[in-house]
Amino acid sequence: MRPSVSDQHHVLHPWGRLHPAGDSEVMLEGDGVYVTDGQGQRLLDGIGGLWCVNVGYRRREIAEAMAAQAMTLPFYTAFMESGNEPSTRLALALAAAAPGDLNRVFFTTGGSTANDSAIRFLHLLANNTGRPSKKHLISRADAYHGSTFLTASCSGKFSDRADLDVLDGQVHHLSSVNPYRRPEGMTIDEFRDARVAELEACIVALGAENVAGFIAEPILASGGVVVPPEGYHRATFEVCRKYDVRYISDEVVTGFGRLGHVFASEAVFGITPDVITCAKGLTSGYVPLGAMILSDALCAAADVDGKAVFSHGFTYAAHPVACAAAMANLRIIETESLCEHVRRLSPSFLGRLQALADLPLVGDVRGMGLLAGVEFVRCRRTREPLPASAAVGKQVAAECRRRGLMVRPLGSVIGISPPLIITEAQVDEMVGILREAIRVTADALTRSGIQLD
Ligand code: PLP
Numbered sequence: 001m002r003p004s005v006s007d008q009h010h011v012l013h014p015w016g017r018l019h020p021a022g023d024s025e026v027m028l029e030g031d032g033v034y035v036t037d038g039q040g041q042r043l044l045d046g047i048g049g050l051w052c053v054n055v056g057y058r059r060r061e062i063a064e065a066m067a068a069q070a071m072t073l074p075f076y077t078a079f080m081e082s083g084n085e086p087s088t089r090l091a092l093a094l095a096a097a098a099p100g101d102l103n104r105v106f107f108t109t110g111g112s113t114a115n116d117s118a119i120r121f122l123h124l125l126a127n128n129t130g131r132p133s134k135k136h137l138i139s140r141a142d143a144y145h146g147s148t149f150l151t152a153s154c155s156g157k158f159s160d161r162a163d164l165d166v167l168d169g170q171v172h173h174l175s176s177v178n179p180y181r182r183p184e185g186m187t188i189d190e191f192r193d194a195r196v197a198e199l200e201a202c203i204v205a206l207g208a209e210n211v212a213g214f215i216a217e218p219i220l221a222s223g224g225v226v227v228p229p230e231g232y233h234r235a236t237f238e239v240c241r242k243y244d245v246r247y248i249s250d251e252v253v254t255g256f257g258r259l260g261h262v263f264a265s266e267a268v269f270g271i272t273p274d275v276i277t278c279a280k281g282l283t284s285g286y287v288p289l290g291a292m293i294l295s296d297a298l299c300a301a302a303d304v305d306g307k308a309v310f311s312h313g314f315t316y317a318a319h320p321v322a323c324a325a326a327m328a329n330l331r332i333i334e335t336e337s338l339c340e341h342v343r344r345l346s347p348s349f350l351g352r353l354q355a356l357a358d359l360p361l362v363g364d365v366r367g368m369g370l371l372a373g374v375e376f377v378r379c380r381r382t383r384e385p386l387p388a389s390a391a392v393g394k395q396v397a398a399e400c401r402r403r404g405l406m407v408r409p410l411g412s413v414i415g416i417s418p419p420l421i422i423t424e425a426q427v428d429e430m431v432g433i434l435r436e437a438i439r440v441t442a443d444a445l446t447r448s449g450i451q452l453d
Contacts, residue, residue: 014147015160030057033419033426035406043401046430047408048419051221051253051371052280055332056419062286062328069324078107078318086323093330094293098276099266101296106310107289107318111252111279112146114290115215118248118275119150120312121294122212125246125302136206138199138214138245141176142223145215145250154215157223159411172206174198177220177228180364180375180383192229200239208243213274218264221253224413225373227366233269246298249273252290256281257333257420259369260343268368274298284329289322338420342369348424352431353416359435360442360452361392372416374434379453385412390445399437405430 008023016024027035033056035045048054055062069086076084091105106121108114119137126134139145143156152160153167156176175198182191203211218233220226240247249271254264255278261267263276275298279290302308316322333339346369353372354365363377376392378384386392393409400407400414408415418430442452 032056032058033422042404044405044418044426044430044433046400046405046416046418046434048417049285050280050408051258051415051417052285054256054258054281054420055284055329055336055338056421059284059286059328059332061332062284062325065324065328066287066321069321073320075316075320077315079313084318084320084323086320086327087318090323090326090330093327094278094291097262098293099263100272102272102276102293103296104294104299106292106294107323108279108291109314109316109319110146110288110290111250111277112148112151112290113314114252114277114279114292115145115151115154115248115250116148117312118277118292118294119154119213119215121275121292121298121302121310122246122248124308124310125298126212128302128304128308131209133210134212135170136211137171138174138202138211139171140174140216140220142178142220142226143173143215143217143250144220144222145217172202174202176223176226177232178224178226179229180366188229189231192232192235195228195232196235196239199236200243203239203243203245208245211243211245213246213248214240215248215250217250217252218254218269219259219368219371221371221415221417222408222410224375224410225367225371225415227368233265233271237271237273246275247271247273248275248277250277252277252279253281253371253417254369256284256329257338257342257369258371258417260339260346262330262333262339264369282329283322283325284332286325286329287319287322288316289319289326333420336421342420345422345424345427346370349422349427352427353434356431356435356438359438361438361445367416370418370420370422373410373413374416374438375413376438377412378450381453386445386450388412390448390450392441392445395441395444396434396437399440400433403433403436405433405437407434 006023026038029036034042036042094105095103139154141156145151145154153171156173177195179188249265259268266272274295276293283289356362361376364375378386392412393414397407397409
């Protein structure tokens with residue numbers, strides 16, 4: 001069962017050390033909601049790969065669709081108005097599922113390239129409409145939008161920026177929208193209104209004629225599973241409309257059933273943005289693919305003379321094998337009623353997690369659909385954080401792993417986004433392990449001299 005090759009000297013991992021101390025962890029196989037590691041330990045995959053394996057592992061339908069397409073037409077360029085049948089079918093399916101007039105699909109290789117493409121489209125819009133200064137972007141603290149230069153510049157996880165450069169002066173970050181971290185004495189409604197007012201003040205200060213867009217995840221995933229206050233999405237959307245600022249809804253994590261709908265922007269949050277970007281659950285991670293879905297109105301606005309060209313694209317965009325995988329994936333979501341399953345299971349999933357709040361360490365449990373975060377603190381009454389040196393998220397994740405559960409450490413938060421096919425019994429298994437892992441971590445922190453209240 002053990003991997004027979006060593007990766008230590010030859011593989012540079014995303015967010016990995018340049019010279020790791022040893023070989024990395026290798027997963028050997030997956031089945032349903034479980035993965036098996038190199039020691040043969042079976043683990044419940046509570047993070048769904050990386051927030052993406054929505055329909056679960058070992059889905060024959062997807063593998064067969066990919067194999068059939070590879071034997072039919074493995075590749076042909078989508079450049080300069082060429083196409084292939086799976087990508088056309090997929091574009092039609094995405095346009096049908098997207099809200100309002102979001103009907104124009106541009107395929108990419110993942111989430112970063114989808115967001116990068118959306119921003120570059122806003123550049124095209126500004127240039128083609130004679131407003132070349134309308135290029136500034138507004139994002140938020142805790143956001144993650146990708147790892148290209150442009151999208152890393154939009155991301156608001158500032159600790160990730162230590163050693164790499166970002167775009168200078170064109171992206172502006174608003175404060176965190178985490179209600180749990182709102183100022184002392186402020187109600188959640190006041191907090192929401194303050195954050196909305198901050199967006200408006202930022203646009204006014206920059207001059208609306210200089211602001212191209214606002215980019216926002218409906219729920220900020222890797223920034224700590226931050227669920228903005230109720231009404232925030234609608235209110236920020238209206239501010240954007242007021243000032244002709246385009247709204248990019250980054251649904252890379254929230255799409256394809258995670259919140260109980262194919263897309264969450266309109267169905268859950270009541271907004272029809274100018275652009276939805278997506279990836280991850282689009283193929284359930286079986287093969288890389290992303291997309292940005294533009295509104296017809298935005299596309300028309302950028303095409304002032306009917307001759308505009310979007311001079312931007314990726315060799316593997318609209319890849320036929322990836323699009324065939326996505327179609328098979330969407331069929332599973334539909335035929336197995338996975339969105340309905342998520343909506344049905346979500347209250348008990350979140351309820352069982354919320355019951356962990358009786359444990360020391362657990363400050364906040366939040367989420368929606370089958371997406372959740374648990375934030376750990378030193379003092380639950382004052383919400384005082386633990387010292388970063390305690391690496392509490394990593395400790396809890398390690399204790400979970402020992403007991404057969406994968407979760408994702410995100411600083412002092414752990415993220416949970418299991419495959420959508422998870423059952424009630426598997427949720428019980430997951431929460432049971434989590435409870436024990438938190439208890440053991442709390443004991444270890446206490447033994448190390450940290451006093452928990
Ligand atoms: N946007 C969000 C919300 C994400 O969570 C991610 C990845 O985690 C991305 C964009 C980037 O996607 P990718 O890693 O596929 O480029």
